[in-house]
Amino acid sequence: MKRMKLVMVGNGMAGVRTLEELLKIAPELYDITVFGAEPHPNYNRILLSPVLAGEQTIDEIILNPLSWYAEHGITLHSGKTVVDVNRRRRVVVASDGTGVETTAEYDRLLIATGSNPFILPVPGKDLDGVIAYRDIADTNTMIEAATKYKHAVVIGGGLLGLEAANGLMLRGMQVTVVHIMPWLMERQLDDVAGKLLQKSLEDRGLNFLIGAQTEALISGTDAGAAPGSVRPEPVEGPARVRAVRFKDGSEIPADLVVMAAGIRPNTTLALKIGLHCFNDGRGGIVVNDTMQTTTDARIYSVGECAAHRGIAYGLVAPLFEQGRVCATHLAEFGIGRYSGSQTSTKLKVTGIDLFSAGNFTGGADCEEIVMSDPYGGVYKKLVIQDDKLIGAVLYGDTVDGSWYFKLLREGRKIHDIRDKLMFGESNIGDTGHEGNTRAAAMADSDEVCGCNGVSKGTICKAIKDKGLFTLEEVRKHTKASGGCGSCTGLVEQLLMFTAGGDYSKAPTKKAMCGCTDASHQEARDAIKREHLLTIDSVYRLLGWRTPNGCSSCRPAINYYLISTWPKEAIDDPQSRFINERSHANIQKDGTYSVIPRMWGGETTADELRRIANAVDKYKIPTVKVTGGQRIDLLGVKKEDLQAVWQDIGMPSGHAYAKALRTVKTCVGSEWCRFGTQDSTQMGKDLERALWRMYAPHKVKLAVSGCPRNCAEAGIKDVGVIGVDSGWEIYVGGNGGIKTEVAQFLVKLKTPAEVLEYSGAFLQLYREEGWYLERTVHYVNRVGLDYVKKKVLDDAAARTALWERLQFSLDGEPDPWFEFDRAGVDTRQFEPVGAV
């Protein structure tokens, strides 16, 4: 088949990312030609600041070396600017500046021309030594100027301006930042944070002129040399800048002036060839949700030059998302829509932690929560409107930036967590990384990820060497934050400092895995709406890209099917993890552990005798009492599992499954002199009612007989605490990665009510939770109010939930004894054809 021709105008990050995505999914579809005005392959523009600051070199920030273009058969014309496009004949024309023209035909055209710096229209803007800060050439000019000259003036105290000023200062120049607004980074920070930032940068040696209006740039020929300037020999060409003059008549010396007063989408070519562009705001080429220009269906546009729903984005995360969507359409898959992004900002000045997102200035009907510790250099402001977080500014401690950003994007009601909001997601029982919250302050050898033992140095090196951009990529390559995830905030900070840009996930909807664009919610909804009963039918309906999924999506879909359509959908053991397939817990050496069920933590002499005999008979190396009041037999060979179960003769404890694990109890009123309720009986009743219950994740319960709470009910998925007048029910607790205290749900009178309410809550979780989402995360996602509405306020709904759970569990087999009914493939316990 003859390949189509794809031409890309612009050789920057957004465009090349689009090509990478395209090559991943349709490597053979196009002959690709790329025109880039700069004489370089694609590099990481965000990292120009560290290059300027002397922390990295140009070579280190190249993302796609020339060999990458060659490997993928891409024709690269670097140093050639596209000057015209004949849309009727579908030909682009490029010029190398010397009058030599290059042409290329296209079937599809991708315009990714990025943006241009905004140059203040003041006299003297064309003088030698006056530059913008946009590309490698500008960076090199600054580096060179720093070796020859002394005084630099940066016009614009925004993100880019401050990074430029910091870099020039580190290269030995005396730098003054001129900023017309009342505080720095006024588009990203409020006045308090802006002033804290200024103070901290002043301490490092930067000078600021706040509120100063630039009137003109003055050349060396205008008047005498500025005091203190080292004057080089006069050279031919335009006169060099010598000073900056302000509206009030004052002047400051300047051998180098950097204009960093914002960027504008580069629409020169687009306008010339008649593509519709926005005139107001920052402008930009108008594109629809498929990143197609609204003027010409053959022409797409991504990146800083494109205006989607009126917004031209300048941060890398939304641009990469655009690229991904655009690639699926170029590949003719016709899936994926870009629906806009919310953005957040962080500053790349080493040692300064700063984060902002959303509307942080507030307004008439907004409330603010503020924490200010100027001495400690920490300031946090959260802006709330209509019970939702709408903006955040963090200075000095930004570890919770991504959490706030997530709350903001999801628009979740926050009143139930309002009292904890300021202290962040990680304030309780944060484990695994020594309580560090400031990535910048950590040493290279400090451990970031306690689960996988990954140090800061290892992560930074991987980000640099492998050109990683997203949290997902860092996880894949280093395993950092791939375990419990509690160091995610730290890893995001490291990405920020090492790779630059904004790495918060742009879309609110997250695909289940690489096999699909569908989210967990969409899969759940489709299964329910369409009455789907098989994994295949789900994959077909939702357009899975892989024939039989992967180890991530298949177990999830299998769970969704059996939890949505109990007694109808057939459980597929091959879509379950080994533990749920062999009904035992695989250990690091490939042996298994066996934990029989002990109702409410009670056992008998008979049971203990049978266990002891099995331990002897099968030479089980380790016997351990678990935290869930049961006995764990470790090191059982797979071949022995069936016989061990048979000999012990106790029900499966499901300690291996995403299912009901234990119901922990204290002794209660039967023996305890403080006990007010019979917690052991209540625990046994709950366990008998709920066992064999599969769920999105493991489920643990506890019942205490008095408020002393010896069963530790406060950190269980459902915790029941007996009080003199009845029972208190708590939900969403967790004793794991992050200790989460369960939230009070309701107080009840009778054991029957405890069963019904607990069961109804768990059934709600079973029906709505996403696979591998613990109750705490489910409750946080939907809000405790929602849970109360379903379980407390609506008696009919509660009864229905409880009945559906009982229907699901009725007659469910014990997988240790009823192999056929439980779908246990017993062939797995025997090797084949031993040779």
Added chain:
Amino acid sequence: MAEWKPICRVTDIPVLGARRVNRSQGHPVAIFRTAEDKVFALLDRCPHKGGPLSQGIVFGESVACPLHNWTIGLADGCAKAPDAGCTQRFAVKVDGDQVFLDAEDLRSVAIEPATV
């Protein structure tokens, strides 16, 4: 001329599943069956931490190791990037419903003392 050792029938292996073949000498071998009834054989030992691949979830022509979820290609025995490492392959022949393994491979590949 290769000597083929009969092992089992294709239908003895669950679809999208695996069986374990013990050897008198050396580490066991895992034989896998894909959705298209293709059969592959690898040493039952993940190149990462030695996990038994026969216990993993099979998808496409890959298996996810049950211990740390590395994805191993069934055809080449190698971990999917960015993870790196390969486990040994064994030649397989399917004749009708019968699965054979290469006898020479069984005798010679990965014959250090068996570790569980």
